[in-house]
Amino acid sequence: MLKHLAWLLLLLPVSILRSQERTLPADFRQHNLSQFNASLLNPTFALDWNRPNAMSIWTRWQWQTVDGDPTTIFTNYTQLINSNAAAGVGFLQHNTGTFLNTGLNLNYVHAFPLENNIRIVVGANMFGFREKLADDRFIPNPDIELPELETTNDFILTFSPAVRLQVNQFNLGLSIENAIDVNFSESASGRGDGGTAVVGTISNDFPVSLFNGLGQSFVRPLLYLKSVPDGDTQFGINGLLSTSSFWVQGGYNSFYGISGGVGVTFANQFSIGGLIEKGTDNTLRDEKSTFELILSYHGAASDNRKKVVDFDWENDDELARLRMQEEEVRKQELENQKQEAENKRQEEENRKQEEENRKLKDEERRQLEEENRLAAELKRKEQERTAVEAKKKQDSIAAAALDTARLLAEQRRKDSIAKVQNEKVELQGNEKYEEVTSADGLEPGFYLIANVFGTKKYHDAFMTKLTKDGLNPKSFFRALNKYRYVYLGRYNTMNEARRARDSKLDGKYPDKTWIFRVRAK
Numbered sequence: 001m002l003k004h005l006a007w008l009l010l011l012l013p014v015s016i017l018r019s020q021e022r023t024l025p026a027d028f029r030q031h032n033l034s035q036f037n038a039s040l041l042n043p044t045f046a047l048d049w050n051r052p053n054a055m056s057i058w059t060r061w062q063w064q065t066v067d068g069d070p071t072t073i074f075t076n077y078t079q080l081i082n083s084n085a086a087a088g089v090g091f092l093q094h095n096t097g098t099f100l101n102t103g104l105n106l107n108y109v110h111a112f113p114l115e116n117n118i119r120i121v122v123g124a125n126m127f128g129f130r131e132k133l134a135d136d137r138f139i140p141n142p143d144i145e146l147p148e149l150e151t152t153n154d155f156i157l158t159f160s161p162a163v164r165l166q167v168n169q170f171n172l173g174l175s176i177e178n179a180i181d182v183n184f185s186e187s188a189s190g191r192g193d194g195g196t197a198v199v200g201t202i203s204n205d206f207p208v209s210l211f212n213g214l215g216q217s218f219v220r221p222l223l224y225l226k227s228v229p230d231g232d233t234q235f236g237i238n239g240l241l242s243t244s245s246f247w248v249q250g251g252y253n254s255f256y257g258i259s260g261g262v263g264v265t266f267a268n269q270f271s272i273g274g275l276i277e278k279g280t281d282n283t284l285r286d287e288k289s290t291f292e293l294i295l296s297y298h299g300a301a302s303d304n305r306k307k308v309v310d311f312d313w314e315n316d317d318e319l320a321r322l323r324m325q326e327e328e329v330r331k332q333e334l335e336n337q338k339q340e341a342e343n344k345r346q347e348e349e350n351r352k353q354e355e356e357n358r359k360l361k362d363e364e365r366r367q368l369e370e371e372n373r374l375a376a377e378l379k380r381k382e383q384e385r386t387a388v389e390a391k392k393k394q395d396s397i398a399a400a401a402l403d404t405a406r407l408l409a410e411q412r413r414k415d416s417i418a419k420v421q422n423e424k425v426e427l428q429g430n431e432k433y434e435e436v437t438s439a440d441g442l443e444p445g446f447y448l449i450a451n452v453f454g455t456k457k458y459h460d461a462f463m464t465k466l467t468k469d470g471l472n473p474k475s476f477f478r479a480l481n482k483y484r485y486v487y488l489g490r491y492n493t494m495n496e497a498r499r500a501r502d503s504k505l506d507g508k509y510p511d512k513t514w515i516f517r518v519r520a521k
Contacts, residue, residue, distance in 0.1 A: 103129025
């Protein structure tokens, strides 16, 4: 059964991409986590948002129905060490659309209290996972030449730090996903398609009173901004109403759309909830809805009063001792106030005498400062005049040099185009070569073609492979035949293109290539 489930997990992302041709960002898509497993959004949230001590499971089905295989699963246990520290361990399975990552997560967070209910919270997530292709069982069309995709089975370790400023119930957070990324595989071919993402959050908890028996309830608005590797920056807003018996949430993400969810808690320890998300822009309206499911088992909420000065308010002897200390402090404060009154009287007499002396010194100082100011003003104006003249001279020289450089660059470009347009090519035996007058605005030249694709998915996979191999591939799309051409370089002469082809790009690309010429734009 597990073997069949694994094959389904591999097949499902490819099937979805073929049907809708919509590429997912490589992030964990954790933007809706606001109460359970929130340490995946920001590692410092494990201290007070994960409801320690708690075992929670979060799963997300991306653009699918609930009976399909989950795109992401995250199981996490968070243990509260004390009022200022927490740790967690978890399991993660995540499908990026290209790779399937499966592994473990370690989390640690520590708070540093300051004055006036301010504290700095720092934390980190460490992920160790095995990365492999999401699906390698597709059957290519024999009439289309496709590259062989290398099977990846890399073990990757990532480190994601975070920091949060907390003032009462206000929070300002910053986390960096995949700040450090190490590949321990023998091939050391890279870290997959994750990249580094930066997430900024701002939130505030507002206590509310609803009904008797609902315990401490609050409303939590959350704004966030997230930079996604190789994708548009995401921004969004979440709203959470949380009570001891249920919660309601809603939100909007600039890429994934609007969302809404509800959940209930039984016996103060078991929680279950669900969420549905629907794309709103034109590119996602035809996609199926996204579903999320949360399951959690957690201990009863602790009394936050016990965290103040590390004191047990239920201990009567300790309470009496503190009251006596407070009384002694009040008596000492009264004595200090009397002494301060006497000191102020004496200070007032001294102040009047000092005031008379200060007036005399101030008058002398003002006269000296005025003389110095006039001298400095004359010097400044002279320096400004000299600087303006020097700047005009430098600007004139720089402008002339820039015009000359532009003319030379334009002439070199025209010479290069003329050279490409006028060169006569004599084909060698069995040499694959194609020549066109123009090609959708391409710069004239000789292009070393590695492959041609009619399907964007295969094109993207080939580009990813070449990039992992250390090459810098580029491509263009010809509207005439609806094909994408992947090329490894552009050259001004046929001889240069032949040398690159015959040398296998200096040994960097061992497969066959051919030459595509564009005579003019």
